Amino acid sequence: MTWLGPEEWQAVALSLKVALWATLGGLPLGILTAYALARWSFPGKQLLNGLVHLPLILPPVVTGYLLLLTFGTRGPIGGALQEIGITFAFRWTGAALAAGIMAFPLMVRAIRLSVEAVDPRLEEAAATLGASRMWVFATVTLPLSLPGILAGAVLAFAKAMGEFGATITFVSNIPGETRTMPSAIYAFLQVPGGESSALRLVAVSVAIAMSALLLSEMLARRAAARVAGA
Amino acid sequence: MTWLGPEEWQAVALSLKVALWATLGGLPLGILTAYALARWSFPGKQLLNGLVHLPLILPPVVTGYLLLLTFGTRGPIGGALQEIGITFAFRWTGAALAAGIMAFPLMVRAIRLSVEAVDPRLEEAAATLGASRMWVFATVTLPLSLPGILAGAVLAFAKAMGEFGATITFVSNIPGETRTMPSAIYAFLQVPGGESSALRLVAVSVAIAMSALLLSEMLARRAAARVAGA
């Protein structure tokens, strides 16, 4: 298409990459956290629960700032990770991390709701058939939580596509590295007359997220139909 | 407490008001939308679904801008509403509207997941006992979706407490009227030396949201225990 410049295409591609990584990378941890919150009781559970919701409560700028302090090269975690070769600062990985963290509460909530809705009597049945807790989780709880996992993933993806405040604060806006669509859109909106350029990017971003949404709806419907029996 | 100035208390009170209204005001519509998406099929369903997710996908600034264009005093809807005495622009009602709209996708998703998890066979049973569709909804679907409604409400509340981008863009940052905690935090962060004030507000905001979270967990646990049977 001719109506997006190469820089803009770069932003689109980068946003996709960041959102995908934020979603897929966050999913395992999201599932684990959701399961723990839904099914286990342990000291500090409410603390974990609160922590998970934090990015939702805090203004994104604050989250970004906190990320900078912890995951920056001088931050306690960022420093340690850098020693083993993982850098977030000013990298697209950092953008993915920021997006992932902002999306995390949404993902966890959705998955947790689905896990809680899984009939524990089915898990019991699996246990009597010889499945250990891990296997019960993998063969019963997980597949039956699919609606929530899909919903969580699509929410996270959408959120990651739109995330801006934390990202720009944490990893700033470096063309080709951390300049995601929302950053680009923001930049356009800051200057008088930039609206139409912003609009084009918004359209692309909406189109991508809607496709993801439709895809997830389709998958969910298929899964539901299978469970309903054929 | 002495460590928050009166202006800051004003921001806290306003944020609470805005978040409560955004949550409670959004809930009926959120439940209806979630139910429609979960149980009905109608033309334009995917469109509605997409629309609901829009605020999540769009950078908040864009959402705020769109709100400004539609609900502003010169906007098509805002103008019409103003004639009948409802003004959103630069009022706390507008802040609530912005927060509510930003929180809407989270709320709808959570409720929808729970509605989908309600066993349709129970709804059938209610129908055979004489309950019309509306009554089935009110006496079976709704109470059994409680986990999702609670989750949706708390997510929406947390989001509303933290919402900033769309709010400041839509209704600006007017002390006592639209200057919510996140806006105040933003303002503090914009000026040299404002960090400690910002931090105090962040702490208050986190404390409030966490209390809401704990409350919702408690309610959810009680509801779950009742369903499990005593």
Place this chain on the structure above:
Amino acid sequence: FAAASTKTALDEISALYAGSTGNRAVVSFAGSSALARQIESGAPADVFISADTGWMDRLEDQGLVDPATRRDLLGNSLVLIGTGGDPVAITPDLDLPALLGNGRLAMALVDAVPAGIYGKAALQGLGLWQGVAPHVAQTDNVRAALALVASGEAPLGITYVTDAVAEPRVTVLGRFPAESHPRIVYPAAAVTGGAALDFLDFLRSPRARAAFAAQEFVVLGDE
């Protein structure tokens, strides 16, 4: 309606204003672009203080502010900041890439946010932009750029002097020559139909000037 960076000074001034006139000034701080759009949408603003001239020009073109009341209220200057290190002279000979090493130069968005626009212009004026452009990390506002430097994430940054002096963890390494970039001005004007002309006047009172100056703003005036 005032650009967010003027908050500390304006908070003080509005308190003074309330004390001396008995009228309360309610100030809404946000980014200039958001404020300008809100005024376009009919925001109930009386006075607009913008961080750059572009948005003010646009409002003026639309007749939303009263050109007669417009004046350049404040000025500011750009500085190169870092965490410690020796002061440098900012001349066309400055080897910024060498100073940065592997690090980044933190700036506000160079195409969007006034501080970034000014910064880019200054670097271009000095002929340094080409060399440093790939190393620039842009943020959505000056404060975020400042935070990058303060947290040590970026070794150097370009901000307003007003921001730099208030952050104890950063030091001003050098001032950009005023002629290297367009004049940094904060225009103020009364919104058409607005009332508080006296507030606009009050902004130029000595007490207000003192408050601005305390924040290292250059108070432009009728001199």
Place this chain on the structure above:
Amino acid sequence: MTLRVDIRQTLGRFVLDAQFVAPPGVTVLFGRSGSGKTSIVNAVAGLSRPGDGRITLNDKLLYDGARRVFLPPHKRRLGYIFQDARLFPHLSVRQNLRYGGWFAGQHDPADFARVVEMLGIGALLDRRPGRLSGGERQRVAIGRALLSRPALILADEPLAALDEARKAEILPYFERLRDETRMPILYVSHAPAEVARLATSVIALDGGRVVAQGAAAEILGDPSVTPLGPRAAGAMLQAVIAVQHGDGITELSAGDLRLLVPQIAGAPGAAVRVHVQAQDVMLATARPEGISALNVLPARITALRLGGGPGALVQLDAGGNLLLARVTRRSVAALGLAQGQAVFAVLKAVSVARDGIAGAAGSQR
């Protein structure tokens, strides 16, 4: 009050094609697992929409495929006892029981107390269904359906989860419903005892089709049809209580017959229905003496049907009543049994056990 069903419906690879009429009283649907019983009940309830056909209750049209009429379930006034109890988990047992009453608009405390008492669920009223035992759950489900003041009862294996003693307590209630109201009751059951005791008419299903239907006495007394297996073959006698003997024996009269059975409640003259299982009837060519069986009934063989196996079914006329006897082919040969022959039917009083006796359909007590 009559339910008329005529439906065709395709469910996956299963095709339902059933026509039948359920008159007032209990119509028992039976057939193998997967033969379509629940599918029919669901169609009557309005929980599934048949592809084609017509369902009417009295003159109320519930469904008409051609005229595109489909009355939603909540307007059908049903009491559906589901095969899986389907209690509302968020409501207490009491609220579950009252649920249907909310919509029927009335709550009759006496009725409520009576049903609760009969089902033995008084102690459960304030509990939630979550941790009820299987049988408790099913009893609450029965109560919930009965208390919704339905115009039609659909019962899908309502007693399968219950113990014999509990069944014996609940069955009379269905009998009373059958006898005191003109309501059709569609009742799915596999248990011969229930069928024999409750059924006014019987519908046998196989592979989605009705393979036999008719009045219970007819179907069960027909030696050529043994729909529930040979054990359930038997005859239904319409009798009245003649004498209540002191030693716990009740004497019934049916036609010209006198029958001694273990005590059943009722004043002399009250009508009762007796199911005599074919396998409990022994035949003798001469009147046997000195035996413990109290009933030795003169009879005449009216039909004789040799099955493929070792057994034979003999249809008898005993004092104007139809009786069935199941004997071995060897005995048929040994005794030289033939149609028209006069024999004695020997029947132990205890064989006509409590659950084979019931207040007769339509009796006024």
Place this chain on the structure above:
Amino acid sequence: MTLRVDIRQTLGRFVLDAQFVAPPGVTVLFGRSGSGKTSIVNAVAGLSRPGDGRITLNDKLLYDGARRVFLPPHKRRLGYIFQDARLFPHLSVRQNLRYGGWFAGQHDPADFARVVEMLGIGALLDRRPGRLSGGERQRVAIGRALLSRPALILADEPLAALDEARKAEILPYFERLRDETRMPILYVSHAPAEVARLATSVIALDGGRVVAQGAAAEILGDPSVTPLGPRAAGAMLQAVIAVQHGDGITELSAGDLRLLVPQIAGAPGAAVRVHVQAQDVMLATARPEGISALNVLPARITALRLGGGPGALVQLDAGGNLLLARVTRRSVAALGLAQGQAVFAVLKAVSVARDGIAGAAGSQR
């Protein structure tokens, strides 16, 4: 292989306090709805943790309250057939059936085919459980438990949802399990026919306590205990097949007795178990002639028990076998029956129907 259970557990207001031993073979648990059967089974399965007590399977400790041992369910190697089938909705029927095999580590296609065939679920294999009929669902659940290669089977009313014909097909499989393996099978059932046919030992529960337990023959043949109601009282005879007659009659020998029953499969010499219901036995003081009953057995009255009602249970010794007869008190008086008296027990061959005959426990076929 023996299961030993000794548990105390409080569930809400219900208190379970049960001690029993389940030897190899089928131990039937019965009792009224809500008497604690499922609770016991759950404790054995490890799905609930008793407050106190001890459960062992052979020398494997499953639970010990004092020593705080609790073996998690997946290590107990159980095949639990739940009262509510609990199929995995996201797996096909085939995957449900194979589920246990994944963990047992082996899949025996022949075994799989045999179980599928027996349960008649071949046509369902590729469907998901969502829309199966109640009976189909239960059959899949049975198959799933059987195919998990368990060391202990827990069956909670496994056949309640099934029709008579299907029951008759599945019961022999449980018999074979009982006879060919040394596995204890804990089996909850209300159906007298199942109990009579399957039970090696019997445990009667009431209000969470064991009120009677013992070998099946003992409990069912004891006139003072009629745990399943009077209809189920009866005697268990150990017999061997003597002659296969051509006319579909099998002659059994038990002690000095010869017994004619409808044909049962098996070579002469094969051991079988026969359940003779007390109510099917008629007594005569003189040998009756010209009657259809094929079995007229000389016997001696060893005990006589008059109940509260019109009935009486008479215990007989017939050629070294214990028999029970249920007669009316009136007959006891009329015939002057007394302990020690010689009488004839009259038994119709057809009364000893198929489901009362079974391969005997421990027989080697």
